[in-house]
Every structure is written in C-alpha cells, then in structure tokens.
Amino acid sequence: MIRDYTDAEARAALPLKWGHVPEGTIPAWVAEMDYAPAPAVAxxxxxxxxxxxxxxxxxxxxxxxxxxxxxxxxxxxxxxxxxxxxxxxxxxxxxxxxxxxxxxxxxxxxxxxxxxxxxxxxxxxxxxxxxxxxxxxxxxxxxxxxxxxxxxxxxxxxxxxxxxxxxxxxxxxxxxxxxxxxxxxxxxxxxxxxxxxxxxxxxxxxxxxxxxxxxxxxxxxxxxxxxxxxxxxxxxxxxxxxxxxxxxxxxxxxxxxxxxxxxxxxxxxxxxxxxxxSDLWLHTLRNRLDVLREDLAELLAAHLPRARMRPLEATYLAWLDLRAYDVADPAAAGLAHGVMVAPGHDYHPGLEGHVRLNMATSAARLEQVVTRLAAALG
Ligand SMILES: Cc1ncc(COP(=O)(O)O)c(C=O)c1O
Structure with missing residues (x-):
C-alpha cells in the first residue's frame, strides 16, 4: 500500500527535495517522503x-x-x-x-x-x-x-x-x-x-x-x-x-x-x-517506518559504526551524531559523495558533526544514503 516513487517519479513529484540535487545524488534532507500519496487523499x-x-x-x-x-x-x-x-x-x-x-x-x-x-x-x-x-x-x-x-x-x-x-x-x-x-x-x-x-x-x-x-x-x-x-x-x-x-x-x-x-x-x-x-494507509506507513528505523540502525552499525543515534520514537527524521568521524560538516562531505542530508548546524547553530537524515525512502536508497555517507566520512 505504500508505493515507492522511482527516481524519475520522485524528481517530478517532489521538485524541492529532488530538484535541489544534481542527477545521481540522493536527497535525504527536507521532510518529504518518496512515496505516492494515500489513495483517499489523492x-x-x-x-x-x-x-x-x-x-x-x-x-x-x-x-x-x-x-x-x-x-x-x-x-x-x-x-x-x-x-x-x-x-x-x-x-x-x-x-x-x-x-x-x-x-x-x-x-x-x-x-x-x-x-x-x-x-x-x-x-x-x-x-x-x-x-x-x-x-x-x-x-x-x-x-x-x-x-x-x-x-x-x-x-x-x-x-x-x-x-x-x-x-x-x-x-x-x-x-x-x-x-x-x-x-x-x-x-x-x-x-x-x-x-x-x-x-x-x-x-x-x-x-x-x-x-x-x-x-x-x-x-x-x-x-x-x-x-x-x-x-x-x-x-x-x-x-x-x-x-x-x-x-x-x-x-x-x-x-x-x-x-x-x-x-x-x-x-x-x-x-x-x-x-x-486514511487510517489504514497511515498504519501501513508507520509499519514501513518501523522497519526502516531498524534497517537504518543496522546499516549504521555496519557502515558507520561510530555514529550515534537515539532510537527513533517518531517521524522519519533521524538525528545522527557523527562527531567521532571528526568532520565538522558531514552534510557537506556527503554532498560531495552523492547524498544530501541536512546539516546539524541548521538545527543548532554552532553545533558541528551532526546531520539529520530523512529515511522515508526505499530500503535500497536508504542503504545507498548510508554507504555514501560512510564513504564521505572515510
Ligand atoms: C516540526 C515541524 N513543524 C512544521 C513543519 C512545516 O510545516 P508546514 O509545511 O505546514 O509549515 C515541519 C516540516 O518539516 C516540521 O518538521
């Protein structure tokens, strides 16, 4: 019931989130989901x-x-x-x-x-x-x-x-x-x-x-x-x-x-x-996010083991403490490696080494988001 957009669909549907990044870069910044709308809403x-x-x-x-x-x-x-x-x-x-x-x-x-x-x-x-x-x-x-x-x-x-x-x-x-x-x-x-x-x-x-x-x-x-x-x-x-x-x-x-x-x-x-x-759709969405937050924790453990993330209790927005990697602006580093996450200092001026990662995408894209971020942080 939760339909993932293809890249081309997402680019057409979400001009801020996807239009803001060069082709080939995965956007995981602004709080929009890469999913088609609930049928009753559409x-x-x-x-x-x-x-x-x-x-x-x-x-x-x-x-x-x-x-x-x-x-x-x-x-x-x-x-x-x-x-x-x-x-x-x-x-x-x-x-x-x-x-x-x-x-x-x-x-x-x-x-x-x-x-x-x-x-x-x-x-x-x-x-x-x-x-x-x-x-x-x-x-x-x-x-x-x-x-x-x-x-x-x-x-x-x-x-x-x-x-x-x-x-x-x-x-x-x-x-x-x-x-x-x-x-x-x-x-x-x-x-x-x-x-x-x-x-x-x-x-x-x-x-x-x-x-x-x-x-x-x-x-x-x-x-x-x-x-x-x-x-x-x-x-x-x-x-x-x-x-x-x-x-x-x-x-x-x-x-x-x-x-x-x-x-x-x-x-x-x-x-x-x-x-x-739209209760059923929302229920299905929350189940999807429930699985994705587990996926994210496993991906971080495998590829960014020094990242710290509180267990996500709500939303599809994960707050990552990446200070152990000693990169002041991990979001900027990520952009150079094909992933756009939101810099932590946007949320807390002066705070270095954090990002907010939007996980509301497909499991395959989420894996790429993490592996690219890992490549960026060395
Ligand atoms: C906490 C919070 N409030 C408000 C908004 C924006 O809401 P709106 O688009 O209705 O202004 C967001 C968007 O991400 C948000 O996270």
Missing part, C-alpha cells in the same frame, strides 16, 4: 479538481471547513482518545504561518523559549513575530534527550512568557512522556507562561511510544498542526490552529483575512480525507 484532490474547486477557500464556517475540523476531531478521538471540542479549529496556510500568527496574536509579550536543536523555522518565525528567542539546551546526544526544565525556568524568571514546543520532536525523534509534558505544564502555569505546541509529527509516532496531545494536559496552550507531514501534502497548504479557550478562538479568527489567507480549498479537502479516510 482521490479527494482529483475529485476537487474535477469539480473545478480551484477558487478561493471559504471564509470561516462552511461545509468544506467544517469537514476538515470534524475529520480532525474524529482522528484525535480514534488515535489519541482525545475528544476535541467542536468549534476550536481555525484553518491557516501551514504550520509555519500558524505559529507566527499565534505568536503575534495570542502570546504575551516577552522572549520566546525554544529548545535546541529545533526545526530551523522556529527561530525565523520568532524573529518575524518581532520576538526575541531564548534558547535552552536539549542534549540530543544524551540517552534521555530530555528538556532542560531548569533552563526553561530561568528564562521564565527573566521575563520569557512563551515556550515553543515541538511534540514529537524534530530533529531528535523524541516522543515526550506524559510526565515530561506535565512538568512543562506545571512550570508554565507557575510562571503564567503560554505553551505553543507544534504536533505536526504526532500521527507518525512509531510502535513502542505513546503520544499525549499536549492540550489534554494544558487547555490554555495553543496547538498548531497539520496532516501535511504524515500525508506528504505540504504543497497543498492547509494547517489548523486549535484553541480551547473561546476568547483565544475569537481573537485568532479576528485576524484580518489579508494576514491569514494562504490555505487552499484543495488542501482542506486533502486534510479531511487524510484525517478521516
């Missing part, structure tokens, strides 16, 4: 095109919008036993836009705490929102890779009032435990701070880990999410901001159309089909 988009649904998306409440929210509520109930109240989702273009608008509209003044390493746009959106970033270490190379809550607290004491949390975490692949999230909630409550949580990777929690939706613990938090990462549809532009406080929902929905208009009707149709009609 069918929903094709049906939308057949009906000519290429116009502007609707303002506010409308069956197309409602369909997306209802579908998300159903998904949250089935997968996480979370009964998301009705009328709490607002559509936005994508998670990056949603995060910026939430910071601008719903977050108290003051610096924004960001655990490092982080998904690089976190740093950019905080700057775009006119906020200062307050970084805390999250030691991705320690076995636990836990949040440094004492450092978060110090920033709260110094005036920060917002924490931007990625759950599950990109790039470490960690799934925060209930206890960790409760500790975050208690700390935020003690300092009257707000947590903004990006759960775009939540559908990709792999067997063995349990995902806890943060809003089930802290209803004052704001969730920004999308089906787009798990269902490979980021180009269709559709994400959701979930606010449990009716005042927050009202304030977010009062954002002028001109500032929040990047979503598309086709994206909403795809989102509804993803959340509502």
């Amino acid at each position: 069918a929903a988009v094709q049906a939308g095109v057949a009906k000519g649904m290429l116009g502007y998306p609707p303002f506010g409440d409308h069956p197309v919008v409602t369909g997306l929210e209802e579908a998300f509520r159903g998904f949250a109930q089935r997968h996480w036993s979370w009964a998301v109240p009705e009328g709490t989702s607002t559509v936005t273009a994508d998670v990056i836009t949603g995060l910026r608008l939430v910071l601008e509209t719903l977050c108290p003044p003051g610096p924004v705490v960001i655990p490092l390493p982080c998904y690089p746009p976190f740093r950019t959106v905080v700057a775009l929102a006119g906020r200062e970033a307050a970084y805390v270490g999250l030691d991705p190379d320690s076995p636990e890779a836990t949040l440094d809550l004492a450092a978060v607290e110090r920033h709260f004491e110094d005036g920060a009032r917002t924490l931007l949390l990625c759950s599950p975490h990109n790039p470490t692949g960690r799934v925060w435990t209930r206890a960790e999230l409760e500790a975050v909630r208690d700390l935020a409550a003690a300092h009257d701070a707000r947590v903004v949580v990006d759960e775009i990777h939540a559908p990709l929690v792999l067997p063995g880990a349990e995902f806890v939706p943060y809003l089930t613990l802290d209803p004052s938090a704001v969730l920004v999410t999308s089906h787009s990462k798990s269902f490979n549809t980021p180009g269709l532009k559709c994400a959701q901001v979930v606010t449990l406080d009716p005042g927050d929902t009202e304030r977010f929905r009062a954002i002028p159309f001109e500032a929040n208009h990047g979503h598309t009707t086709l994206g909403m149709l795809a989102g509804a089909a993803a959340w509502r009609d």
